[in-house]
Amino acid sequence: MSDDYFVAGLDIGQAADYTALAVLQAHNPVEMVGVPVMGPAIYFCGHLERFDLGTPYPAMVDKVRQRLSTPQLRGHTALVVDATGVGAPVLDLLRLAGLDSIGVTIHGGENVVTVDGGYRVPKRDLVATVQVLLQQKRLTVAKKLPEAATLTHELENFHYTLSAAGHDSYGAWREGTHDDLVLAVALAVWFCECAPMVRTEIVDLRQSIDRRW
Numbered sequence: 001m002s003d004d005y006f007v008a009g010l011d012i013g014q015a016a017d018y019t020a021l022a023v024l025q026a027h028n029p030v031e032m033v034g035v036p037v038m039g040p041a042i043y044f045c046g047h048l049e050r051f052d053l054g055t056p057y058p059a060m061v062d063k064v065r066q067r068l069s070t071p072q073l074r075g076h077t078a079l080v081v082d083a084t085g086v087g088a089p090v091l092d093l094l095r096l097a098g099l100d101s102i103g104v105t106i107h108g109g110e111n112v113v114t115v116d117g118g119y120r121v122p123k124r125d126l127v128a129t130v131q132v133l134l135q136q137k138r139l140t141v142a143k144k145l146p147e148a149a150t151l152t153h154e155l156e157n158f159h160y161t162l163s164a165a166g167h168d169s170y171g172a173w174r175e176g177t178h179d180d181l182v183l184a185v186a187l188a189v190w191f192c193e194c195a196p197m198v199r200t201e202i203v204d205l206r207q208s209i210d211r212r213w
Helices: 057-067 087-096 123-135 148-156 180-194 198-206
Strands: 002-011 019-033 035-038 042-051 077-082 101-107 113-115 118-122 139-141
Touching: 002 057, 002 180, 019 057, 019 180, 042 057, 042 148, 042 180, 057 087, 077 087, 077 180, 087 101, 101 123, 101 180, 118 123, 123 139, 123 180, 139 148, 148 180
Parallel strands: 002 077, 042 139, 077 101, 101 118
Antiparallel strands: 002 019, 019 035, 019 042, 113 118
């Protein structure tokens, strides 16, 4: 048996940065031993998209709404949005468009903080979640996607280190090399793996799932 649900991550780019959307299917193996026991989730990225540079934010919001309005995803998908900087007003536009969205504000500290309608999350938590899932072979990307090679390139050029003093160093993260696809995926998987409120929210999503990729 299994429980499947969908989650989307949206990285909001500024003028010279891409906005990226990733949609993942999460598969939870369930072992029946008297009562269901949920195993570690396995994630499959079935949609990757970069919006053209210079696309107005209202147009991006409309595109996201269209992408998540398919019968497979409509009402079944948690949308996790980068609410850092310019992302905050875009998050408001998404909600006005009828998209229930969870905002994640990225910061350089150490603690996850729950805020109204979302979270403040350290960069290291987002990075570590993706790295762990890749190491455990619990995250795969459909090779047929046009942006799959770009995501692989971003991952190869992304480095994370933690000094003895506890300071973060993030290689290319927001420092010249595009990493929008990595961040979009990271937002989605972090929410499923780590968000304190995720258990209750995901249960609601699972109850409405009736199709798979």
